[in-house]
Amino acid sequence: MKSIELYGVKQNNLKNIDIKIPLQKLTVICGPSGSGKSSLAFETLFAEGQRRFIESLSNYARQFIQKSPRPDLDSALNLPPAIALEQKNGIRNSRSTVGSMTEIYDYLRLLFDKIAEPYCPTHNVLCHKHSSSFASKQLFESHLGKRGYLVIPVHPHTSRTRLDLHAWLLQQGYLRVLLPSKTETKLFELSDPKLIKKGLPKSEFYLVIDRFEVTMAEAPRIGDSMEQAYLLYKSLHDTTDGTAYFIFNDQIQIYSEKLSCPICQFEPIQKSVALFNSNSPMGACPRCKGFGNTLELDINKIIPDPTRSIQKGAIEPFSMPSAESENKELLKFCKKQKILTDVPWSELSEEQKTAIWKGNEDFIGVEGLFRFLDTMKYKMHVRVFISRYRTAALCPDCHGNRLRPEAYSYQVHQNNWVYFSKQSAADLKKWFAHTSFSEHEQSIVFELKTQILNRLNYLCDVGLSYLTLERETRTLSGGEYQRMMLSNQLGMELSQALYILDEPTIGLHPKDNLKLIQIIKRIRDIGNTLVVVEHDEDVIKSSDYVIEIGPGSGLYGGEVLFSGTSDHFLKSPESLTSQYIRLAGQKDLIPLLKRPIDIETYKFKINLKGCQGHNLKNIDASIPLNRFVVVSGVSGSGKSTLIRQILYPALANYFKKDFARPLAFSKIDGTDYIKDVVLLDQASLSKNARSLPITYLKLFDRIRDIFASQPQAKLRNYTPGSFSLNVDGGRCPACKGSGVEEVDLVFMDNVVLTCEECGGKRYKDDILNVTFQGRSIVDVLNMTVEEAGRLFSFDAQLHRGLNLLKEVGLSYLKLGQSTSSLSGGEAQRLKIAFELLGAKQKQTLYILDEPTTGLHFREVDLLIKLLQKLVDSGASILIIEHNLRVIQSADWVIELGPEGGEQGGYLIAQGTPEQISQNPDSVTGPFLL
Numbered sequence: 001m002k003s004i005e006l007y008g009v010k011q012n013n014l015k016n017i018d019i020k021i022p023l024q025k026l027t028v029i030c031g032p033s034g035s036g037k038s039s040l041a042f043e044t045l046f047a048e049g050q051r052r053f054i055e056s057l058s059n060y061a062r063q064f065i066q067k068s069p070r071p072d073l074d075s076a077l078n079l080p081p082a083i084a085l086e087q088k089n090g091i092r093n094s095r096s097t098v099g100s101m102t103e104i105y106d107y108l109r110l111l112f113d114k115i116a117e118p119y120c121p122t123h124n125v126l127c128h129k130h131s132s133s134f135a136s137k138q139l140f141e142s143h144l145g146k147r148g149y150l151v152i153p154v155h156p157h158t159s160r161t162r163l164d165l166h167a168w169l170l171q172q173g174y175l176r177v178l179l180p181s182k183t184e185t186k187l188f189e190l191s192d193p194k195l196i197k198k199g200l201p202k203s204e205f206y207l208v209i210d211r212f213e214v215t216m217a218e219a220p221r222i223g224d225s226m227e228q229a230y231l232l233y234k235s236l237h238d239t240t241d242g243t244a245y246f247i248f249n250d251q252i253q254i255y256s257e258k259l260s261c262p263i264c265q266f267e268p269i270q271k272s273v274a275l276f277n278s279n280s281p282m283g284a285c286p287r288c289k290g291f292g293n294t295l296e297l298d299i300n301k302i303i304p305d306p307t308r309s310i311q312k313g314a315i316e317p318f319s320m321p322s323a324e325s326e327n328k329e330l331l332k333f334c335k336k337q338k339i340l341t342d343v344p345w346s347e348l349s350e351e352q353k354t355a356i357w358k359g360n361e362d363f364i365g366v367e368g369l370f371r372f373l374d375t376m377k378y379k380m381h382v383r384v385f386i387s388r389y390r391t392a393a394l395c396p397d398c399h400g401n402r403l404r405p406e407a408y409s410y411q412v413h414q415n416n417w418v419y420f421s422k423q424s425a426a427d428l429k430k431w432f433a434h435t436s437f438s439e440h441e442q443s444i445v446f447e448l449k450t451q452i453l454n455r456l457n458y459l460c461d462v463g464l465s466y467l468t469l470e471r472e473t474r475t476l477s478g479g480e481y482q483r484m485m486l487s488n489q490l491g492m493e494l495s496q497a498l499y500i501l502d503e504p505t506i507g508l509h510p511k512d513n514l515k516l517i518q519i520i521k522r523i524r525d526i527g528n529t530l531v532v533v534e535h536d537e538d539v540i541k542s543s544d545y546v547i548e549i550g551p552g553s554g555l556y557g558g559e560v561l562f563s564g565t566s567d568h569f570l571k572s573p574e575s576l577t578s579q580y581i582r583l584a585g586q587k588d589l590i591p592l593l594k595r596p597i598d599i600e601t602y603k604f605k606i607n608l609k610g611c612q613g614h615n616l617k618n619i620d621a622s623i624p625l626n627r628f629v630v631v632s633g634v635s636g637s638g639k640s641t642l643i644r645q646i647l648y649p650a651l652a653n654y655f656k657k658d659f660a661r662p663l664a665f666s667k668i669d670g671t672d673y674i675k676d677v678v679l680l681d682q683a684s685l686s687k688n689a690r691s692l693p694i695t696y697l698k699l700f701d702r703i704r705d706i707f708a709s710q711p712q713a714k715l716r717n718y719t720p721g722s723f724s725l726n727v728d729g730g731r732c733p734a735c736k737g738s739g740v741e742e743v744d745l746v747f748m749d750n751v752v753l754t755c756e757e758c759g760g761k762r763y764k765d766d767i768l769n770v771t772f773q774g775r776s777i778v779d780v781l782n783m784t785v786e787e788a789g790r791l792f793s794f795d796a797q798l799h800r801g802l803n804l805l806k807e808v809g810l811s812y813l814k815l816g817q818s819t820s821s822l823s824g825g826e827a828q829r830l831k832i833a834f835e836l837l838g839a840k841q842k843q844t845l846y847i848l849d850e851p852t853t854g855l856h857f858r859e860v861d862l863l864i865k866l867l868q869k870l871v872d873s874g875a876s877i878l879i880i881e882h883n884l885r886v887i888q889s890a891d892w893v894i895e896l897g898p899e900g901g902e903q904g905g906y907l908i909a910q911g912t913p914e915q916i917s918q919n920p921d922s923v924t925g926p927f928l929l
Contacts, residue, residue: 002022002023002078003020003021003022003023003078004020004021004022004023004045004076004077004078004079004080004498004529005018005019005020005075005076005077005078006018006019006020006021006040006044006045006073006075006076007073007074007075007076008073008074008075009040009044009071009072009073009074010072010073011036011039011040011043011044011071011072011073012036012039012043012558013034013035013036013039013554013555013557013558013812014036014039014040014044014558015558015559017040017558017559017560019040019547019560019563020563021045021529021531021545021547022529022544022545023078023080023529024524024527024528024529025524025529025530025544025545026520026521026524026530026532026542026543026544026545027529027530027531027532027543027544027545027546027547028532028533028534028539028540028543028545028546028547028566029041029531029532029533029534029546029547029548029549030533030534030535030540030546030547030548030549030577030856031548031549031550031557031561031577031856032550032551032552032553032557032809032856032858032859033553033809033812033826033854033855033856033859034553034554034557034810034812034813035549035550035551035552035553035557035558036549036557036558037533037549038502038533039558040547040549041500041502041531041533042084042086042500042502042533043071044071044072044073045079045082045498045500045531046082046084046498046500047070047071048070048071048073048076048079048082049079049080049081049082049498050081050082050084051070051071052079052081053081053082079498080496080497080498080529081496081497081498082497082498082499082500083489083494083497083498083499083500084500084502085482085485085486085489085499085500085501085502085504086478086482086502087478087479087481087482087502087503087504087506087853088478088481088502089473089474089476089477089478089480089481091473091474091476091481092474093473093474094291094292094472094474095278095279095290095291096472096473096474097469097470097471097472097473098425098459098467098468098469098470098471098473098476098484099421099469099470100279100473101473101484101485101488102455102459102484102487102488102491103451103455103488103491104452104455104456104469105277105469107448107451107452107455108276108417108420108452108469109273109276109277110273110448111412111445111448111449111452112271112276112410112412112417113271113272113273113276114444114445114448115412115437115441115444115445116271116410116411116412117410117411117412118259118268118271118409118410118411119409119410119411120261120263120264120266120409121266121405121408121409122261122263122264122266123261123263123264125261125262125263127259127260127261127262127266127267127268127409128259128260128262129256129257129258129259129260130255130256130257130262131257132223132226132227132229132230132242133223133226135226135244135255136219136222136223136226138255138262139214139222139226139246139253139255140214140216140219140222142253143214143246143248143253144214144215145213145214145215146213146214146248146249147211147212147213147214147248148211148212148214148246148247148248148249149178149187149206149208149210149211149246149247149248150208150209150210150211150212150222150225150226150229150244150245150246151178151206151207151208151209151229151244151245151246151247152206152207152209152229152232152233152236152243152244152245153204153205153206153233153243153245154177154204154205154206154207154236155204155237162199162200162202163199165200166190166195166196166199166200169190169207170190170191174190174207174208174209175189175190175191175208176188176189176190176207176208177190177195177200177205177206177207177208178205178206178208178247179201179205179206180204180205180206184250185206185247185250187208206245206247207232209225209228209229209232209244210222210225210228210229212225226244226255229242229244230242230243230244230257240257241256241257241258242256242257243255243256243257243258244256266409268406268409268410269406269407269409271410275403275404275406275407275410276403276407276410276417278290278292278402278403283403283404283407284402284403284404285395285397285398285401285402285403285404285405286397286404287395287396287397287398288395288397288398288402290402290403291395291402292394292395292398292400292401292402292470293392293393293394293395293400294392294393294395294396295387295390295391295392295393296390296391296392296393297366297367297370297389297390298389298390298391299357300391300659300660300661301316301388301389301390301391301659302315302316302317302366302389303315303316303345304316304656304659305656305659306344306345306346307344307345307346308344308345309340309341309342309343309344309345310330310331310334310339310341310342310345310356311331311341311342314344314345315330315345315356315366316389317366317369317370317385317389318330318366318369323369326364326369329363329364330356330363332363333356333359333362333363334356336362337352337355339352339355339356370386370389373385373386374386401417401418401421401470402470403417413435420469421468421469421470422468422469422470423468423469424465424466424467424468424901424902425456425459425460425464425465425466425467425468425469426460426465426466426901426903427902428452428456428469429453429456429457429460429465432449432452432453432456433453437449451491454491455487455488455491458487458488458490458491458519459484459487461487461490461515461518461519462483462484462486462487462515462516462519463483463508463509463512463515463516463634463635463900464480464483464484464487464635464636465899465900465901466615466635466636466899466900466901466902466903466904467480467484467636467901468901477506477507478506478507478682478853479503479504479505479506479507479508479635480507480635482501482502482503482504482506483504483508483516486501486504486519486520486523487519489523490519490522490523493526494526494528495526495527495528496527496528497528497529498528498529498530498531499523499528499529499530499531500530500531500532500533501520501530501531501532501533501534502533503532503533503534503535503536503853503854504516504520504532504534504539505534505536505538505539506850506853507635507850507882508635508882509632509633509634509635509882509923509924510538510882510884510924510927511634511923511927512634512635513536513538513539514538516539517538517539517542520532520539521542535854535855535856535857537580537581540566540569540570540577540581541566541570541581542566543566544565544566545563545564545565545566546562546563546564546565546566546569547560547562547563548560548561548562548563548569548575548577549561550576551576552811552812553809553811553812554784554786554811554812554813554814555784555787555812556786556812557812561574561575562574562575562578570582576857576858577856577857580857580858581857594891594912595626595627595628595871595891596891597624597627597891597892597912599622599624599892599910599911602624604624604625604626604670604673605622605623605624605625605670605673606622606623606625606647606651606668606669606670606671606673606674606845607620607621607622607623607667607668607669607670608620608621608622608623608642608646608647608650608665608667608668609665609666609667609668609669610664610665610666610667611641611642611646611663611664611665612663612664612665613641613642613645613646613662613663613664613665614638614641614645614663614905615636615637615638615641615901615902615904615905616638616641616642616646616663616905617905617906619642619896619905619906619907620907621642621894621907621910622910623647623876623878623894624876624891624892625670625673625674625845625876626871626874626875626876627871627876627877627891627892628867628868628871628877628879628889628890628891628892629876629877629878629879629890629891629892629893629894630879630880630881630886630887630890630892630893630894631643631878631879631880631881631893631894631895631896632881632882632887632893632894632895632896632924633895633896633897633904633908633923633924634897634898634899634900634904634923635900636899636900636901636904637896637897637898637899637900637904637905638896638904638905639880639896640849640880641663641905642896643847643849643878643880644679644681644847644849644880645662645663646662646663646664646665647662647668647847647878648662648677648679648847649661649662649663650662650665650668651668651671651674651677651845652677654668654671655675655676655677657676657677673843674843674844674845674876675842675843675844676840676843676844676845677844677845677847678835678844678845678846678847679847679849680828680831680832680835680846680847680848680849680851681828681848681849682823682827682828682849682850682853683827685819685820685822685827685830685831686819686820688820689738689739689740689818689820690725690726690736690737690738690818691818691819691820692725692781692815692816692817692818692819693785693805693810693813693815693817693819693822693830694801694815695725695819696819696830696834697801697804697805697830697833697834697837699797699798699801699802701720702795702797702798703723703777703780703792703798704720704721704723704724704777705720706772706792706795707720707723707770707772707777708720708722708723710770710771710772712769712770712771713770716766716770718730718767718770722767723763723767723770723777724737725737725738725762730763730764730766730767731762731763731764732755732757732758732761732762732763732764733757733764734755734756734757734758735755735757735758735762737762737763738755738762739754739755739758739760739761739762740753740754740755740760741753741754741755741756761778762778762781762816763777763778773791775791778816780815780816781814781815781816782814782815782816783814783815784811784812784813784814784815785802785805785806785810785811785812785813785814785815786806786811786812788802788815789802789803789806789811800837801833801837804833804836804837805830805833807833807836807862807866808829808830808832808833808836808862808863808866809829809855809859809862809863810826810829810830810833813826823853823854826854828848828849828851828853829851829863832848832851832866832867832870835870836866836869836870841870841873841874841875842873842874842875843874843875843876844874844875844876845875845876845878846870846875846876846877846878847878847879847880848867848877848878848879848880848881849879849880850879850880850881850882850883851863851867851879851881852881852883852885852886857885860883860885860886861885863886864885864886864889867879868889871891884927884928887913887916887924887928888913888928889913890912890913891912892910892911892912893909893910893911893912893913893916893924894907894909894910895907895908895909895910895916895922895923895924896908897923898921898923908921908922908923909921909922909924909925913928916928917929
């Protein structure tokens, strides 16, 4: 069996390992967090595969591609071109949508360009081009038996005077005109002396071409008259498109060679692919420039706490030190207008609030202040200041649909662009599958329809059937983003490539795992090699080959514990991972005390009522407090909407921690039973390169105190600040304590280089002469949590903090590692350690979003025990989670579903894990048995 062969791999913590990975097979790399899985898969395998592919390109092509660093290994053989699909969603551009990322929008634009028909936005009738023969036919079809006038409109003519035009019409043999007035339209003879004396009107009038009754006997005459009307209209108005009116019983029927509405003469804009592209000036809404929203002043941000008075800074922008003069003007204005400044803002009358908001000639007002700041947006700090108080509001012109109004005139089978963009992948798939195209349309759109259906099928197959095409890519979770990219790769149908995936089951309900595994196998079966970093037992069982890295994390990992087929792996007695998989069904693996709940009689609970945000179907949910509660359900069922976008903002508003608006709900009860709410998500802790795990936990202060107390430090008059990375003193002046320097290459990606002055040590050389037990401050920062725990075991504060890091499974982290380099799961666990380190757990509700991301089976059990410890200390835990081990450990489970998107949003089950497993309506229940 031919294999990829890697020799002497020493990347990061890998211990000079040799490994073989079979080609055209599915290989899973498993092991504890920090053991070296990603170092092997991404930083070695992918980096080397990508580097070699780039090196094979021409010099011209290589200048546009960022060169990958060479990984630390001796040699690599049989390495195919590599494609990495990571779980991290790095998209921040609000223009990027599911439709654009999957290329479905590209094919939809072509579909609209080829077969879309224009409809009048007012009358919703099809716009036509009426040739003279087609107009005659239409006249017979709609007005047979009616008598009327065939006329053409005559506009004020610049090339002829009114007298010349009158004479010319008489000369050409035309006899009558219709002159409109306020009350009626009257018929006049062109030879009438009164009309000759008065002259033709300056405004528009109608020249009578013919009058007749629409009968079959008159057909030849009507056809000739229509042709004559079109020709005369073109001659008089110097245009290429003829127009004629048929007037009967004071009603007008319009016929035109222009593409227009037959009722109101609305003319649709010229159709093109760019017209349906919100990223093109041709198609973007002129007001929002294709973003779908505009930035408006947000009163909730400007006045975050309405219980404050004006004197105490209710209007936040005016309370800033830089706005001191404006604040004086505000107080002066209030005094003049007799507005009380020592009462809460909420108690002022609406007239008083409006006066302050709008201002007048004496006072700039809130809106006036921001209008003034808009004139200074060329300054960076002003732009940052303005952005703090503005929020995205739905564009009033396009209503969030991004395109210019003219684009919505075009419809495909009576559906415009908005219909397609708002449909879920599953619904759109049904529409294309069941819509009958005409024979002519089918010949045009066959390939477009095939490509669109293929991509929609792939989205559904990877468990993303609930996503709409207009959904912004930046709002997708890491797991959703990775699965979407996986569906894209399926659509490309590449072969002989190396795909590397990072935990593709993240955010996926167990019922969707099988679909995902089938997709991965389909990519393998067309001739590709797949390497998946994964903890999910279903994926491990379905693999062809397994590599286990371990045995521990950080310095204690980096060794190959097992390398072989999955069958042998599952029988391996030495493998910790295989032991967990074999014993997965045994519930005594987590011997935790359950806390009984009768939700009807239980007093301490939060009741959310009438939740309607996004796809939630007006549901009520009860969340018991002082308990371990899990919210489960398939992807897209509404879990994050209920917890992160309704419950958390509502509680944050109540506790005045945050003033973001929650999505729609009617009522919340039980807030008196808690004193605080904390969201522990996977968001990055800091973008600052000087932010470290020990600075986040406030342990670095104690370490600096210890170094400042050493004899060498006292001799040099060093203080704790001398060992700080955030202030000048002991830190390297060149890199400002970051250890690296970023070089801006203007037209290329910035390059990060190790600081030449300090060599990446971050400190001046003099500071490194101060040691504690033979170790300098740099040596301490290069230690792992476990090593530092032994060094500082004598100090109660440090020992407790470092021990908590070990408890949350972060013993392998280096003290000096930047927090910006942590994964989402690591960042979340660091936040948990921070909360445990504090003393405010009692009566606090902690909300966590999939904390098991990136955790090994053993670490999941460790996390469960840690969260149970928080509950025992008086806290309440609420987790959004798919992991079955966590669900089985919960005291109470709330399940939403039954499907994602519009088919979700219902509360389908709630109860203990045992009750959920027996509930016939539960989707999760069968997996808990």
